Amino acid sequence: MADTIFQLRSLPFFSTHHHHYACRHSRSRIMASSSTSPSLKMTHDGCPKNKIPHVLSVAGSDSGAGAGIQADMKACGAAGVYCSTVLTAVTAQNTVGVQGVHLVPEEFVALQLISVLSDMNVDVVKTGILPSIGTIRVLCEKLKEFPVRALVVDPVMVSTSGDLLASPATMSTYLEELLPMTDIVTPNLKEASAMLGDVKELQTLDDMRSAAKAIHSMGSRYVLIKGGHLKDSADAVDLFFDGERFHELHGPYIDSQNTHGTGCTLASYIAAELAKGCSMLQAVQEAKNFIGKVIVHSKYMVIGSGQQGPLDHLFHLKNHSSGMIKKRFNSDNLLLYAVTDSVMNKKWGRSIVDAVKSAIEGGATIIQLREKEAETRYFLEMAIACMEICRSRDIMLLINDRIDIALACDAHGVHIGQFDMPVMKVRNLLGPSKVIGVSCKTPEQAHQAWMDGADYIGCGGVFSTTTKENNRTIGLEGLKTVCSTSKLPVVAIGGINGSNARSVMEINDPNLKGVAVVSALFDRESILEETHHLKSLLLHS
């Protein structure tokens, strides 16, 4: 190891000139929106056959394990991909900042590269900090000697505080020699601006578009500019450019201190998805989706005393400070889902609380309070009373539509529709431990719900019903279509009762976990008997 130990904070502020290159390479290993290299044999899900997908991360070590090679390994682990590592630098850092950097000599970077690339069948190389001209050159040379399917470059060049971490000469080498070999480069706004010579601060989507074009013309086949901190935007908008078209990738901006290493994680996750056989656009979308979920999940975690906490990439750490670890939602709870209706129960002279008690006694496995008319104060009182019953019987209570009521009574979760509050916003408000169900009629809606971090899908109306007016029915065929592609458990809803529940369950899709019912339970004289009858039908279908 080199004995170059120095303080990162003492690095000077560099300003570079504007570069403009047109050295596009002509490889076509990763397509924008179709599958992978035609020469590789793929399984049905796009993975090369009999091959463990493998990403090599060429990056720096972060002693605090929030970013760098440690984040890359965790992100690849979360994506189910093997990750080998070539260290370019060793940093002493924690949640407060970077205390020091020790560079790995380029000859030793070369040796590590040869060790891994000559033996381990690497699919994709992802780069993090490349601290010297020598290191960049060694990497370019070894990649020519041992070609891989894709090169993902996270241009770690600007520290959080805005300091440029690369000298102008290093930057030139980066742009002239590495970028033309790059399949995708993933700068944030500051890095994109630095790559273009810092002539302009990027403030708008239009600025991002021009920057993406300019960076593309320097040689990277695809460009992803991360607009997480774009001014005047409530969204986290990232811009993907494939050389012809722009794609805006939207997601809510999640306010959390635990975001250290998100850049490394995003680039590594893209690399991992590419290694599995995804197209470039798919890989970027999956990575964005993962980052959104992991930031929401990690929001309440406390590790270290500084402002820059790490992520819980594997969703597995115990004892988050608030005790809010996301419990895996047990989809068996969806078997007999009782959805209340005050108007119906009033007609039969009983309160919602009594109705809920009877439904649970009869065998309902989960309850939803669906009150379309109730005033807020009354709805909350009802919800608090029902929560007490449900808690004592270990049954989940979800609230329909009203996130405020769910928060106020500490319900187990909510059920929302396509026109209610967006799922990611709800997740942000409720935190990781609450259950979120989403109404979906199509596979596209179901896919989106999964991407946004929902726990289950309510699919319907399957049959016609008078309980919800102007609601298009999708029939058993529509239900089958959603179930067959859904990545989330599904509960069927709409016009389901004792005479058709079997036919619903007989579509026989493993994702279909049960039925949700309003009138067949609550618009009947005996809730207890109806629930009991329906439950035994379901248990024997």
Ligand SMILES: Cc1ncc(COP(=O)(O)OP(=O)(O)O)c(N)n1
């Ligand atoms: C389990 C379950 N599935 C679907 C719905 C319908 O929700 P939504 O589409 O938001 O319609 P409303 O119930 O709000 O009228 C549901 N409530 N529960």
Ligand SMILES: Cc1ncsc1CCOP(=O)(O)O
């Ligand atoms: C809330 C809802 N969403 C789709 S259909 C429906 C109503 C289901 O009520 P019922 O079980 O009485 O048909």
Ligand SMILES: [Mg+2]
């Ligand atoms: Mg709704």
